[in-house]
Amino acid sequence: MVKHMKKIILTAAAVGGLMLAVIATAGTDKANQSSTSADFEPNMKSAAKVVHPPYQMAKDDKDCSFCHTEKDAKSGALKMDMPDLCYQCHEAKDTKKFIHGPVGAGACTACHNPHESENMKLLRFPSINQLCTSCHADKGHFLKNTKHIHPPVQDQCTNCHDPHTEDYKFQLKADGKMDLCLMCHVEKKEHLASVTHKHGALERPRKCLECHNPHGTDTPRMLIKDTSKDLCLSCHNDKMEQDGSKLINMDKHLKEHPDHHGPILWGDCAACHNPHGSDNLRMLKKPFPESFYAKFDEKSYICFECHEPAKIQDAATTTATNFRNGTKNMHFVHVNKDKGRTCRACHDFHGTKEYPHHLRLKTSFGAINFPIRYIETPTGGSCAPACHARRHYDRETPKENLK
Ligand code: HEC
Ligand code: HEC
Ligand code: HEC
Ligand code: HEC
Ligand code: HEC
Ligand code: HEC
Ligand code: HEC
Ligand code: HEC
Ligand code: HEC
Ligand code: HEC
Ligand code: HEC
Structure with a gap:
C-alpha cells in the first residue's frame, strides 16, 4: 500500500502533476485487486496484465525519468538506487527486526518486475511457491520429494513467512515454535x-x-x-x-x-x-483407573478400544477369554466387582519378558513389589502372588482350588 502520501505529493509537485495522477490510478487499481490478495489461494496469476502505475504514466507521457536517468530510459540506468527508488512511494519493507536477505540487499526486482507482469503484485512467477523456490532450491526439492507436506506450505509460503520483514525469526508472522501454530x-x-x-x-x-x-x-x-x-x-x-x-x-x-x-x-x-x-x-486418550483396585466400569478402561469387554463382563464363557477355569471367567472374578483389580495388577501393557500374554513379573501394591510366579500349561496356568497361595485354572478340566 502506498503510505508516504506526503512524500508522494511533495515529489509530485517536483515532477509537475505526474504523481497526483498516479495516486488516482492507484485507487482504482487497488479496488480491482483486493479480492485476489489470496489468503490460501495458491494461484497468483492475474486475470489481466498488471501494469505498475508509474510505468503506465511514464509510457503515456513518454517520460521515464522519474525512475531512470534518461527520458527514454534507453540505458536502463536508474536515477536512484533501490530500495530508495521504491521507497519514494512505498512504505519501507525493511523496518522490522528480521529482514529477508534480498530485501536487505535492496534487490526488490529479484521478485518484482518494476514495469509490468502477468502475475499478481508484479511478481516474476505465477505462484508464490515458484517464486520462493526459484532461490530456495532446496525447498523446491523438498516439496517434490516429501510425502507429507503441511497443507499451508503446499499452498503458499507466505501463509507463515512475510516476504519482506517481520519481528520474528525467519520473518515468521508469529513465534514459530508455538504461537504461529x-x-x-x-x-x-x-x-x-x-x-x-x-x-x-x-x-x-x-x-x-x-x-x-x-x-x-x-x-x-x-x-x-x-x-x-x-x-x-x-x-x-x-x-x-x-x-x-x-x-x-x-x-x-x-x-x-x-x-x-x-x-x-x-x-x-x-x-x-x-x-x-x-x-x-x-495423558491417555481414554480413561484408565489410577490405582490397583477400582470399581469395574467398561467406560473407565482404554483397553476396550481394541479388546472385547466380554472378556471381563461375561461371568461364564467358552470363548471370550482363555483366562478361565472351565467356563468360569477368571477375568470376571478378578476384575469385575466393586473392588476389582485393575489390569495393571497382572499385565504390563508396554512390554514384558518372562511370561506370555504380557503378564508382568512383579506387581506393585502400595510400597511392596511382589512376584506373581506365573506358570503356563497347555490348557491353562497357575500363579502364586502375595494375594493367595498357588491357584490353578484349566480350560478343559476345571481345577479345584483351596480357599
Ligand atoms: C517505477 C520506476 C520505473 C519506471 C517508471 C520505469 N522503470 Fe525501467 N526499470 C526500473 C528498475 C528498478 C529497473 C531495474 C530492473 C532490475 O535491476 O532488475 C528498470 C530497468 C529498465 C531497463 C533495463 C532492462 C530491463 O528491462 O531490466 C530498461 C530498458 C527500462 N527499465 C526501460 C524503461 C522505460 C522505457 C520506461 C518508461 C516507459 C521505464 N523503464 C520506466 C524502474 C522503472
Ligand atoms: C523475495 C521476494 C520479494 C522481494 C525481494 C521483495 N518483495 Fe515485495 N512482495 C513479495 C511478495 C511475495 C508479495 C506479495 C505479498 C503477499 O501477497 O502477501 C510482495 C508484495 C509487495 C507489495 C504490495 C503489498 C505490500 O506489502 O504493500 C509491495 C509494494 C512490495 N512488495 C514492494 C517491495 C519492495 C519495495 C521491495 C524491495 C525493498 C520488495 N517488495 C522486495 C515478494 C518480494
Ligand atoms: C512514483 C511512485 C512509485 C514508485 C517509485 C514505485 N511504485 Fe510501486 N506502486 C506505485 C503505485 C501508485 C502503485 C499502485 C498502488 C498500490 O497497489 O499500492 C504501486 C504498486 C506496486 C506493487 C503492487 C502491485 C499490485 O498488484 O498490488 C508493487 C509490488 C510495487 N508497486 C513495487 C514497486 C517496486 C519494487 C518499486 C521500486 C523498483 C516501486 N514499486 C516503485 C507507485 C510507485
Ligand atoms: C531472489 C532470491 C530469493 C527469493 C526469490 C526468496 N528468497 Fe528467501 N532468502 C534469500 C536469501 C539470499 C536469503 C539469506 C540467506 C542467508 O542469510 O543465509 C534468504 C533467506 C530466507 C529465510 C531465512 C533463512 C535463514 O536461514 O535465516 C527465509 C525463511 C526465506 N528466505 C523465505 C523465503 C520465502 C518464504 C520466499 C518466497 C516468498 C523467499 N524466501 C524467496 C533469497 C531469496
Ligand atoms: C505453516 C507455516 C509455514 C509455512 C507455510 C512455511 N514455513 Fe518456512 N518455516 C516455518 C517455521 C515455523 C520455521 C522455523 C523452523 C525452525 O525454527 O526450525 C520455518 C523456517 C524456514 C526456513 C529457514 C530454516 C530452513 O528450514 O531452512 C526457510 C528457508 C523456510 N522456512 C522457507 C519456506 C518456504 C520456501 C516455504 C514455502 C515452500 C515455507 N517456508 C513455508 C513455518 C512455515
Ligand atoms: C511430544 C511430541 C509432540 C508435540 C510436542 C506436539 N505434537 Fe502434535 N502430534 C504429535 C503426534 C505423535 C501426533 C499424531 C497423533 C496421533 O496419531 O493421534 C500429532 C498430531 C498433531 C496434529 C494432527 C492431529 C491432531 O491431533 O489434531 C496437529 C494439528 C498437531 N499435532 C499440532 C501440534 C501443535 C500445534 C503443537 C504445539 C502446540 C504440537 N502438535 C506439539 C506429537 C507432538
Ligand atoms: C496458516 C495456517 C496454519 C499454520 C500457521 C499452521 N498450520 Fe498446521 N495445518 C493447517 C491446515 C489447514 C492443516 C490441514 C487441515 C488440518 O489437519 O487441520 C494443517 C495440518 C497440520 C497437521 C496434520 C498434518 C497431517 O498429516 O494430517 C499438523 C501435525 C500440523 N498442522 C502442525 C502444525 C504445527 C506444528 C504448526 C506450527 C509450526 C502449524 N501446524 C501451523 C494450517 C496451519
Ligand atoms: C521433547 C521431549 C519429549 C517427547 C518427544 C515426548 N515426551 Fe513425554 N514427557 C516429556 C517431559 C519433559 C515430560 C514431563 C516429565 C516429568 O513430569 O517428569 C513428559 C511426560 C510424559 C508422560 C507423563 C504425563 C503425566 O501426566 O504424568 C507420558 C505418559 C508421556 N510423556 C508420554 C509420551 C509419549 C507417548 C510420547 C510420544 C508421543 C512422548 N511422551 C514424547 C518429554 C517428551
Ligand atoms: C490400540 C489397540 C490396543 C489397545 C488400546 C490395547 N491393546 Fe492390548 N493388544 C492389542 C493387540 C493388537 C494385541 C495383540 C499383539 C500382542 O500380543 O501384543 C494385544 C494384546 C494384548 C494382550 C496379550 C494377548 C495374548 O494373549 O498374548 C494383553 C494382555 C493385552 N493386550 C492387554 C491390554 C490392556 C490391559 C490394555 C489396556 C491398558 C490394552 N491391551 C489396550 C491392541 C491393543
Ligand atoms: C488377576 C490377573 C489378571 C488381571 C487383573 C487381568 N488379566 Fe488379562 N489375563 C490374565 C491371564 C493369566 C491371562 C492369560 C490367559 C491364558 O491364555 O491362559 C490373561 C489374558 C488376557 C488377554 C489375552 C486374551 C484372553 O483374554 O485370553 C487380554 C487381551 C487381557 N488379558 C486383557 C486384560 C484386560 C484388558 C484387563 C483389565 C481390564 C485384564 N486383562 C486384567 C490375568 C489377568
Ligand atoms: C495400550 C496402550 C498404551 C500404549 C500403546 C502405550 N502406553 Fe504408555 N501407558 C499406558 C497406560 C495405561 C499407562 C498408565 C500405567 C499405570 O499407571 O500403571 C501408561 C503410562 C506411561 C508412562 C508413565 C510411566 C510411569 O513411570 O508411571 C509413560 C512414560 C508412557 N506410558 C510412555 C509410553 C510410550 C513412550 C509408549 C510407546 C513406546 C507408550 N507409553 C505406549 C498405556 C499405553
Whole structure:
C-alpha cells in the first residue's frame, strides 16, 4: 500500500502533476485487486496484465525519468538506487527486526518486475511457491520429494513467512515454535489451555517443533521421527532421568522387555497417549483407573478400544477369554466387582519378558513389589502372588482350588 502520501505529493509537485495522477490510478487499481490478495489461494496469476502505475504514466507521457536517468530510459540506468527508488512511494519493507536477505540487499526486482507482469503484485512467477523456490532450491526439492507436506506450505509460503520483514525469526508472522501454530490450530489452543494432564514436552525449548517439522516430513503428521514410538523414546530415555523425572525410563524398559504390546510393536504410542495432553491419567486418550483396585466400569478402561469387554463382563464363557477355569471367567472374578483389580495388577501393557500374554513379573501394591510366579500349561496356568497361595485354572478340566 502506498503510505508516504506526503512524500508522494511533495515529489509530485517536483515532477509537475505526474504523481497526483498516479495516486488516482492507484485507487482504482487497488479496488480491482483486493479480492485476489489470496489468503490460501495458491494461484497468483492475474486475470489481466498488471501494469505498475508509474510505468503506465511514464509510457503515456513518454517520460521515464522519474525512475531512470534518461527520458527514454534507453540505458536502463536508474536515477536512484533501490530500495530508495521504491521507497519514494512505498512504505519501507525493511523496518522490522528480521529482514529477508534480498530485501536487505535492496534487490526488490529479484521478485518484482518494476514495469509490468502477468502475475499478481508484479511478481516474476505465477505462484508464490515458484517464486520462493526459484532461490530456495532446496525447498523446491523438498516439496517434490516429501510425502507429507503441511497443507499451508503446499499452498503458499507466505501463509507463515512475510516476504519482506517481520519481528520474528525467519520473518515468521508469529513465534514459530508455538504461537504461529496456534494462530491456525485454534482447536489445539483450546485443548492446551483446558487439559488437566499436560505434556512436559511442550515445556521444552522448541515446543511444537520438538516433534513436528513445520514444513513436512515423510511421516504422517509431519513427525520428525519415523514413528511416534521413535519420537517418544527420543526423550523418554536416560535424558529424562538427568532432568530429574520420576517417570520410568521407557526406552530402557522396552529394551529389557522385548515382548512388546501390539500398538508398540507397530510403533504407535499415540494409539493410547495423546501427545498434546489429555484429561486422563498419563495423558491417555481414554480413561484408565489410577490405582490397583477400582470399581469395574467398561467406560473407565482404554483397553476396550481394541479388546472385547466380554472378556471381563461375561461371568461364564467358552470363548471370550482363555483366562478361565472351565467356563468360569477368571477375568470376571478378578476384575469385575466393586473392588476389582485393575489390569495393571497382572499385565504390563508396554512390554514384558518372562511370561506370555504380557503378564508382568512383579506387581506393585502400595510400597511392596511382589512376584506373581506365573506358570503356563497347555490348557491353562497357575500363579502364586502375595494375594493367595498357588491357584490353578484349566480350560478343559476345571481345577479345584483351596480357599
Ligand atoms: C517505477 C520506476 C520505473 C519506471 C517508471 C520505469 N522503470 Fe525501467 N526499470 C526500473 C528498475 C528498478 C529497473 C531495474 C530492473 C532490475 O535491476 O532488475 C528498470 C530497468 C529498465 C531497463 C533495463 C532492462 C530491463 O528491462 O531490466 C530498461 C530498458 C527500462 N527499465 C526501460 C524503461 C522505460 C522505457 C520506461 C518508461 C516507459 C521505464 N523503464 C520506466 C524502474 C522503472
Ligand atoms: C523475495 C521476494 C520479494 C522481494 C525481494 C521483495 N518483495 Fe515485495 N512482495 C513479495 C511478495 C511475495 C508479495 C506479495 C505479498 C503477499 O501477497 O502477501 C510482495 C508484495 C509487495 C507489495 C504490495 C503489498 C505490500 O506489502 O504493500 C509491495 C509494494 C512490495 N512488495 C514492494 C517491495 C519492495 C519495495 C521491495 C524491495 C525493498 C520488495 N517488495 C522486495 C515478494 C518480494
Ligand atoms: C512514483 C511512485 C512509485 C514508485 C517509485 C514505485 N511504485 Fe510501486 N506502486 C506505485 C503505485 C501508485 C502503485 C499502485 C498502488 C498500490 O497497489 O499500492 C504501486 C504498486 C506496486 C506493487 C503492487 C502491485 C499490485 O498488484 O498490488 C508493487 C509490488 C510495487 N508497486 C513495487 C514497486 C517496486 C519494487 C518499486 C521500486 C523498483 C516501486 N514499486 C516503485 C507507485 C510507485
Ligand atoms: C531472489 C532470491 C530469493 C527469493 C526469490 C526468496 N528468497 Fe528467501 N532468502 C534469500 C536469501 C539470499 C536469503 C539469506 C540467506 C542467508 O542469510 O543465509 C534468504 C533467506 C530466507 C529465510 C531465512 C533463512 C535463514 O536461514 O535465516 C527465509 C525463511 C526465506 N528466505 C523465505 C523465503 C520465502 C518464504 C520466499 C518466497 C516468498 C523467499 N524466501 C524467496 C533469497 C531469496
Ligand atoms: C505453516 C507455516 C509455514 C509455512 C507455510 C512455511 N514455513 Fe518456512 N518455516 C516455518 C517455521 C515455523 C520455521 C522455523 C523452523 C525452525 O525454527 O526450525 C520455518 C523456517 C524456514 C526456513 C529457514 C530454516 C530452513 O528450514 O531452512 C526457510 C528457508 C523456510 N522456512 C522457507 C519456506 C518456504 C520456501 C516455504 C514455502 C515452500 C515455507 N517456508 C513455508 C513455518 C512455515
Ligand atoms: C496458516 C495456517 C496454519 C499454520 C500457521 C499452521 N498450520 Fe498446521 N495445518 C493447517 C491446515 C489447514 C492443516 C490441514 C487441515 C488440518 O489437519 O487441520 C494443517 C495440518 C497440520 C497437521 C496434520 C498434518 C497431517 O498429516 O494430517 C499438523 C501435525 C500440523 N498442522 C502442525 C502444525 C504445527 C506444528 C504448526 C506450527 C509450526 C502449524 N501446524 C501451523 C494450517 C496451519
Ligand atoms: C511430544 C511430541 C509432540 C508435540 C510436542 C506436539 N505434537 Fe502434535 N502430534 C504429535 C503426534 C505423535 C501426533 C499424531 C497423533 C496421533 O496419531 O493421534 C500429532 C498430531 C498433531 C496434529 C494432527 C492431529 C491432531 O491431533 O489434531 C496437529 C494439528 C498437531 N499435532 C499440532 C501440534 C501443535 C500445534 C503443537 C504445539 C502446540 C504440537 N502438535 C506439539 C506429537 C507432538
Ligand atoms: C521433547 C521431549 C519429549 C517427547 C518427544 C515426548 N515426551 Fe513425554 N514427557 C516429556 C517431559 C519433559 C515430560 C514431563 C516429565 C516429568 O513430569 O517428569 C513428559 C511426560 C510424559 C508422560 C507423563 C504425563 C503425566 O501426566 O504424568 C507420558 C505418559 C508421556 N510423556 C508420554 C509420551 C509419549 C507417548 C510420547 C510420544 C508421543 C512422548 N511422551 C514424547 C518429554 C517428551
Ligand atoms: C495400550 C496402550 C498404551 C500404549 C500403546 C502405550 N502406553 Fe504408555 N501407558 C499406558 C497406560 C495405561 C499407562 C498408565 C500405567 C499405570 O499407571 O500403571 C501408561 C503410562 C506411561 C508412562 C508413565 C510411566 C510411569 O513411570 O508411571 C509413560 C512414560 C508412557 N506410558 C510412555 C509410553 C510410550 C513412550 C509408549 C510407546 C513406546 C507408550 N507409553 C505406549 C498405556 C499405553
Ligand atoms: C490400540 C489397540 C490396543 C489397545 C488400546 C490395547 N491393546 Fe492390548 N493388544 C492389542 C493387540 C493388537 C494385541 C495383540 C499383539 C500382542 O500380543 O501384543 C494385544 C494384546 C494384548 C494382550 C496379550 C494377548 C495374548 O494373549 O498374548 C494383553 C494382555 C493385552 N493386550 C492387554 C491390554 C490392556 C490391559 C490394555 C489396556 C491398558 C490394552 N491391551 C489396550 C491392541 C491393543
Ligand atoms: C488377576 C490377573 C489378571 C488381571 C487383573 C487381568 N488379566 Fe488379562 N489375563 C490374565 C491371564 C493369566 C491371562 C492369560 C490367559 C491364558 O491364555 O491362559 C490373561 C489374558 C488376557 C488377554 C489375552 C486374551 C484372553 O483374554 O485370553 C487380554 C487381551 C487381557 N488379558 C486383557 C486384560 C484386560 C484388558 C484387563 C483389565 C481390564 C485384564 N486383562 C486384567 C490375568 C489377568
